[in-house]
Amino acid sequence: MRQNFVRVLGGVAMAALLVGGATACKQDEGSGTGSGSQACDLKIGFFGALSGADAGLVTPMKQGVDLAVEQYNKANADCQVTVAPFDSQGKADLAGGLATSAAADTKIVGMVGPAFSGESEVALPIFEQATLPSITPSATRPSLSTKGWKVFHRGVGNDFSQGPAIANYIKSVIKAEKVFVIDDQSAYGAGLADEAKKVLGPLVVKTDKVVDNAQEFGAQISSVKTSGATVLFYAGYTEEAAPFLKQLRANGWTGTFIGGDGINDANMLSVTGQKDVEGTISTCPCGPATAAKGTFVTDFKAKFNGVDPGVYADVSYDLANIYLEAIKAGKTTRADIQAFLGTYNKAGAASGVTYKWEANGELDPAQVKVWAFKATNGAWAPDLEIPKG
Structure with a gap:
């Protein structure tokens, strides 16, 4: 989804320190299970129109991410994750600067978004250079998966x-x-x-x-x-x-x-x-979020004053939880999480979709509806x- 075609101006020169992503602190889980350590103080980014005329479509996606992170933090009080929002206003001409800022924050180890196709065309080359994994919950232009961007993943079907x-x-x-x-x-x-x-x-x-x-x-x-x-x-x-x-x-x-x-x-x-x-x-290219599985609908309405989840809210919740699962497993760098996504093959708790990606970042066609x-x-x-x- 959105916006108009724009040219990525010049080659954005990302500092070499970005390559490979961030290495964060580690903290023992203390479970006594010998399961290792988990990453702390990391961030999940969200990229999309959080203001402007198209915010009505994108805000529920951000809310899905917020809910997932809140639940994670309640269960992991000594090892918190935060959400870093990037408000594109649905405008591709803002995407380059926002993407550069996101790439430069080495605490951000995964991005949910961009939400629209036009801004994705601008942001993804920058994320690719910074090896910042990205899973869009809603950008559906088919050509996004033809650019050779290894960090690109799509959580729904394309056009x-x-x-x-x-x-x-x-x-x-x-x-x-x-x-x-x-x-x-x-x-x-x-x-x-x-x-x-x-x-x-x-x-x-x-x-x-x-x-x-x-x-x-x-x-x-x-x-x-x-x-x-x-x-x-x-x-x-x-x-x-x-x-x-x-x-x-x-x-x-x-x-x-x-x-x-x-x-x-x-x-x-x-x-x-x-x-x-x-x-x-x-x-x-998604199911009704109001018919999501598990406790997602109840939890969403409890957090957001009784409002039903909009389309893609359940998808975004699932995508955030994939990143959180990686963090819980001790994945501390962007490269770690990129590798984690490459072998992922599990059903989302809310959507019920099995998230399994082809080499070009497209969702397994059998899961598309x-x-x-x-x-x-x-x-x-x-x-x-x-x-x-």
Whole structure:
């Protein structure tokens, strides 16, 4: 996910001391089991839009990480871990400086994120040079796994799974005959639209684009209305999708609006307004966080004032716990944790997904699933798991 394509300016010269990561203090576990020692005073980073128009999607991910670390620290009072947040505001042009700061903090031995695809394209080369392991809970652009970045891992499926699933939903569930496809020209949106169009084929009667930060969509709305499309697939983010949908409804378009995980947040519901957003479909290459396994939902709601976990909160919780498992096992360097991820093969306590990565950092395809959610009475309600193929 997000944002616009930007060029990584120059070669960021990382100091040689970064290579291999941090070596932290060690402290005996005192369990009498002879299990060795564990690393102390280390940090797990979180990278994503914690403010701005897209924070509604990303904040639950950070909350999942916070919950995991809080639980770990309660069980390991003498050997604490902290979360280091990096607020990208969903903007790729901020990602380089933030990634450099994260790489320079040698206490950070693992990163959850970046959350969006555009910022990942900027940050990952810097993390690669600093050997800082990264697991994104939500960046879905397929090309992220083709760059040769050894530190890159993806905790969900990519748009090669989500794009066709959206198309299958449009064809098989909505049974649309005319589809309009629009994207926001971001690394995420453009790729998702391309994958969906391959499957939709002749059902696509017209395509268009919007620009980042746009708030007026008169030309696009006119094009949608004259196309005769009864379904609009919007590949992009809430920041533009919410006012676009609101203006579509104000101009009399009554068709079905469907988007990817980039609109699956509370802001899409509140900014658009319940009347206009009702019946909107969003997808996610993840299951409903509100149906997570174990005590995750109960624990999340207890910590965050009764609020249900948003999409990717359970995934982020699981990813943070993988890093914490490594730390508990005494992994004190970035290289140690990178090696730990390379052989990891366990189910997450919340999502139930078995986290096992291929050599390019992609999640084992057998673990990938895509769900559709429907805006119902002011909330995203699980609709169905979209069949593969």
